[in-house]
Amino acid sequence: MAFELDGIEQVEETELAALLNEKGDETIVVDVREPEEYEAGHIPGLPLLPMSSIPAVVAEMDKEKSYIFVCRSGSRSQNVALYLKDQGFRDVKNYAGGMLEWTGEVTSGLEWFVKDVHELYKK
Template structure:
């Protein structure tokens, strides 16, 4: 069951598992951890945009899309969601548990490190 924190919708593990396992045209999942963390383990098919790159890329992001941000514990992804909300994005969500709570399938290596924001659309 999702809830709200500081104006950001918080998604819990069960809801994220559902999103990962179904077609999600309406929600874009983005991992915001560092490359080294992503390489160790990540959710298959979820692209990486490290948190420190969001300020350079957000102006090219589609404000009409729904975004779910993922990090290690839910703190960095919450900050990314807050930053984007402050910059006019109304459809941002945080995965509250972070990868620490993730029990689903994981992959290793640099599967999808975003170089150009157009890759996620």
């Protein structure tokens, strides 16, 4: 069951896994860790958009979309969600456990590094 922290909905592992299995395009799940962390192990199919690059692309992001952010522990992704909420995004969520809590499938390598934020919307 999701809960809220500082006005941001916290998604738990079972909810994230179910959402990823649906393969719908309503919610965009984004890994916000650094490239070396992502390469070491990430949830298959998730795009990498490092936290540090978000301020440079926020103006190009679609405020009408739903987002869930993932990091190592849930702290950086929470900060990204808070930042975007402050920028006028209405539907931003945090994966509370981060990769430390993820027990599902993990893959390594640089699968999908977002070079153009519009890639996020072309599933």
